[in-house]
Amino acid sequence: MDLSYYPGCTLKTRALNFEDSAIAAMAVLGVNLIELPRWNCCGTVYSMTDDDLAHHIAPVRNLVRIAEQGSDRVVTLCSFCYNTLKRADLLMRNSPEKRNTINTFMDDEIDYDGQVEVVHLLEVLRDDVGWEAVARKVKTSLEGLKVAPYYGCTLTRPQEIAIDSVESPTVLQGLMQAVGTTVLDFPLATECCGSFEIVSDPDAVIERAYTILGMAQRKGADAIVVSCPLCAHNLGHKQAEIAGKYSDFTGMPIVYFTQLLALAVGVNPEVCRFDLNFGGVEALLRDRGLIPQRV
Amino acid sequence: MEVIKKVLVIGGGVAGIQAALDIADGGYQVILVEKTPSVGGHMAQYAEVFPTLDCPQCILTPKMVDVGQHSNITLLTYAELQKVSGEVGNFTVEILQKARKVNHKKCTGCGTCWQKCPEKVPSEYDAGIADRAAIYIPFAQAVPAKPVIDTEHCRYIKHLEFVEGETEGKRPPQCRICERLCPAEAIDWEQEAQTITEQVGAIVVATGFDLMPIKRLPEYAEDPDVIDGIQFERMLSPGGPNAGVVRRPSDGKIPGEVVFVSCAGSRDPEHGVPHCSRVCCMYLAKQAMLYKHAVHDSQAHIFYIDTRTTGKGYEEFLQRTMTEGTVYLRGKVSRIYRDGDKLKVMGVDTLSGKQVEVSADLVVLGMAMLPSVGAKDMAARLGIATDEQGFFTESHIKIDPLESTRPGIYLAGTAQGPKDIPDSVAQGSGAASKVLGLFARSEMTPEGLTVG
Numbered sequence: 230m231d232l233s234y235y236p237g238c239t240l241k242t243r244a245l246n247f248e249d250s251a252i253a254a255m256a257v258l259g260v261n262l263i264e265l266p267r268w269n270c271c272g273t274v275y276s277m278t279d280d281d282l283a284h285h286i287a288p289v290r291n292l293v294r295i296a297e298q299g300s301d302r303v304v305t306l307c308s309f310c311y312n313t314l315k316r317a318d319l320l321m322r323n324s325p326e327k328r329n330t331i332n333t334f335m336d337d338e339i340d341y342d343g344q345v346e347v348v349h350l351l352e353v354l355r356d357d358v359g360w361e362a363v364a365r366k367v368k369t370s371l372e373g374l375k376v377a378p379y380y381g382c383t384l385t386r387p388q389e390i391a392i393d394s395v396e397s398p399t400v401l402q403g404l405m406q407a408v409g410t411t412v413l414d415f416p417l418a419t420e421c422c423g424s425f426e427i428v429s430d431p432d433a434v435i436e437r438a439y440t441i442l443g444m445a446q447r448k449g450a451d452a453i454v455v456s457c458p459l460c461a462h463n464l465g466h467k468q469a470e471i472a473g474k475y476s477d478f479t480g481m482p483i484v485y486f487t488q489l490l491a492l493a494v495g496v497n498p499e500v501c502r503f504d505l506n507f508g509g510v511e512a513l514l515r516d517r518g519l520i521p522q523r524v
Numbered sequence: 525m526e527v528i529k530k531v532l533v534i535g536g537g538v539a540g541i542q543a544a545l546d547i548a549d550g551g552y553q554v555i556l557v558e559k560t561p562s563v564g565g566h567m568a569q570y571a572e573v574f575p576t577l578d579c580p581q582c583i584l585t586p587k588m589v590d591v592g593q594h595s596n597i598t599l600l601t602y603a604e605l606q607k608v609s610g611e612v613g614n615f616t617v618e619i620l621q622k623a624r625k626v627n628h629k630k631c632t633g634c635g636t637c638w639q640k641c642p643e644k645v646p647s648e649y650d651a652g653i654a655d656r657a658a659i660y661i662p663f664a665q666a667v668p669a670k671p672v673i674d675t676e677h678c679r680y681i682k683h684l685e686f687v688e689g690e691t692e693g694k695r696p697p698q699c700r701i702c703e704r705l706c707p708a709e710a711i712d713w714e715q716e717a718q719t720i721t722e723q724v725g726a727i728v729v730a731t732g733f734d735l736m737p738i739k740r741l742p743e744y745a746e747d748p749d750v751i752d753g754i755q756f757e758r759m760l761s762p763g764g765p766n767a768g769v770v771r772r773p774s775d776g777k778i779p780g781e782v783v784f785v786s787c788a789g790s791r792d793p794e795h796g797v798p799h800c801s802r803v804c805c806m807y808l809a810k811q812a813m814l815y816k817h818a819v820h821d822s823q824a825h826i827f828y829i830d831t832r833t834t835g836k837g838y839e840e841f842l843q844r845t846m847t848e849g850t851v852y853l854r855g856k857v858s859r860i861y862r863d864g865d866k867l868k869v870m871g872v873d874t875l876s877g878k879q880v881e882v883s884a885d886l887v888v889l890g891m892a893m894l895p896s897v898g899a900k901d902m903a904a905r906l907g908i909a910t911d912e913q914g915f916f917t918e919s920h921i922k923i924d925p926l927e928s929t930r931p932g933i934y935l936a937g938t939a940q941g942p943k944d945i946p947d948s949v950a951q952g953s954g955a956a957s958k959v960l961g962l963f964a965r966s967e968m969t970p971e972g973l974t975v976g
């Protein structure tokens with residue numbers, strides 16, 4: 230199966246480990262993620278100001294690009310891209326007046342009125358591939374690895390675009406069980422990571438991260454599995470600082486779901502770029518014999 | 525057409541009891557149908573009742589006993605309405621008397637059977653925090669104080685079904701301990717359910733409420749120490765499973781910190797229901813107060829949106845709870861989760877504008893009041909309307925609040941909408957006066973109007 234794939238900026242910069250592992254793992258599962266030849270910024274944050282239509286142009290232009298190619302479905306990896314594209318699509322479907330204004334403003338483009346379905350990779354895995362098919366493709370079971378699933382906010386909020394239950398999503402659990410890990414009951418799975426407060430109030434984010442990471446540590450998690458580059462960043466990159474401030478915190482590996490999937494279905498670990506992860510993922514996987522010892 | 529001067533009251537909670545007593549005292553025949561084995565309703569489950577903190581045993585039990593003994597009242601417990609036909613002044617009703625498997629004419633209510641029965645089932649009366657036997661009276665003050673056999677759980681009945689069904693596997697034991705020990709020979713395995721047909725001139729519906737199940741709010745953790753208000757009443761009650769010593773379900777520890785959450789499901793159209801349940805502000809204030817009386821040096825926090833204490837003596841009651849040290853936090857709770865031995869309650873305090881996290885040994889949710897389970901079926905059977913939630917619709921919300929949408933069928937208590945005991949009792953008496961007014965006439969004209 231071929232699927233149009235919208236990467237977004239982070240996947241090409243800080244989250245190469247997310248993108249490369251996803252493309253390779255999906256290929257093993259028979260899904261080719263075909264990057265759009267032309268795309269621009271997703272808009273990053275969906276503007277909630279009622280008359281701020283200019284902010285929706287970026288995501289809508291992406292949807293136009295996809296429609297132009299003759300695709301009626303696009304998959305995203307980054308949760309923020311999923312959120313902005315999906316909500317812009319919803320706006321264009323449901324608000325004739327705003328749709329009209331935006332289409333008129335972009336009069337050099339084809340009109341967009343909801344020709345494209347925006348999906349997240351986790352939905353493709355759950356609904357198109359299915360957990361049983363994933364399990365059948367597993368070459369290296371990740372048995373013994375205890376993971377805490379962490380969803381962040383933008384995949385399940387607002388409710389209209391949620392890929393799963395808003396309050397108690399289970400999609401990561403389904404996937405992680407399919408690849409053999411033990412999935413812990415993680416009460417902070419949907420707790421806010423601090424999101425873009427990292428720019429204006431990094432201390433607040435450190436507190437959030439400590440709460441979430443500390444809980445994972447107390448629950449006995451080997452790693453936190455994430456689906457969002459911003460969550461990965463907020464939970465990951467200040468761990469040394471957190472450990473300095475709170476002596477009970479000793480570090481927590483942060484890993485993308487696609488990386489563990491790729492490892493399980495036999496993708497070369499080098500493709501997964503574990504060297505880019507925070508919190509000691511490489512050491513953990515080496516320790517468990519899941520990736521080769523360093524030479 | 526002649527008006528049949530007999531009334532059917534459905535539901536034996538405080539509202540139905542009041543309606544039944546007032547009509548019976550007025551000199552007319554009443555059939556009171558209650559689906560559980562005893563009258564009393566929810567009020568009988570409480571430790572003490574606001575605003576005066578009297579015990580329900582002191583103020584409700586006498587009314588329950590009256591209902592059981594009144595010469596004008598036929599009490600049918602463990603029974604349900606099945607069918608209604610006819611019209612105001614002359615309804616035909618079919619009532620299903622479920623099989624009790626106990627002959628109440630012979631039974632003396634001595635209690636040997638329910639003390640010796642080996643089967644244990646979560647008690648409905650104790651809201652699942654304690655067990656009862658398979659042959660049981662729901663609680664010590666039950667009216668009638670004679671047991672029924674829960675045929676779903678009785679070992680001997682399971683044995684019979686097993687033998688008849690020629691099922692494979694392990695055969696359940698014969699048991700029959702109750703039968704062997706009963707000094708009155710009242711156990712009657714042959715007893716079957718029966719349908720009773722009656723003619724009545726009017727019907728009062730007082731089927732009450734049930735709480736929204738906690739599992740409808742997944743963000744409030746499925747944890748043994750997250751409970752609802754009725755469960756906490758049972759813990760506080762001197763007649764409860766722990767004789768009023770508050771112990772949390774998970775490990776029996778006496779909780780030093782309890783958090784109460786108002787509007788759990790109420791006033792929340794997105795996750796729950798849009799309406800205000802009207803009694804939670806008051807009963808949570810009551811429970812926090814009683815908890816602090818029971819456990820000294822304890823901490824009680826109440827999260828609230830607004831405190832709605834508009835009854836007589838209610839605001840004063842709230843002030844007393846506050847002065848006695850319960851801390852009120854104005855804001856909603858977003859999540860409750862377990863962290864080791866403690867529960868963490870995350871929320872916001874909108875007065876300080878800060879996010880707060882309060883730790884707790886036990887959390888009590890003021891779950892939304894919903895119409896009793898089965899209310900919509902009941903409405904269909906009666907041919908009356910309900911609102912979206914299933915509360916029975918009154919003929920006019922302001923000027924005909926006691927009439928249903930069908931002439932001759934009246935409403936009382938929480939079946940019509942959330943309310944407290946004083947209002948339920950008042951509405952019970954109000955419905956009774958409507959019935960008495962109808963019965964003061966002897967005939968119905970074809971237009972449905974009564975003439976003297």
Ligand SMILES: Cc1cc2nc3c(=O)[nH]c(=O)nc-3n(C[C@H](O)[C@H](O)[C@H](O)COP(=O)(O)OP(=O)(O)OC[C@H]3O[C@@H](n4cnc5c(N)ncnc54)[C@H](O)[C@@H]3O)c2cc1C
Pocket residue numbers: 534535536537538539540557558559560562563564565566567570572573574575603604605730731732733734735753754757803807810896898902936937938939943944945946948
């Ligand atoms: C935790 C809690 C604490 C409270 N504390 C107080 C307090 O301190 N003071 C106060 O004033 N109020 C209090 N209330 C409110 C009080 O419980 C109600 O106002 C009162 O119980 C309403 O009485 P009712 O008869 O309408 O309903 P219920 O008490 O619910 O009685 C209804 C009866 O109808 C029966 N029934 C239901 N369906 C059928 C059917 N189909 N056929 C036959 N019978 C049926 C039920 O079994 C039940 O016996 C509290 C409420 C809660 C949840």
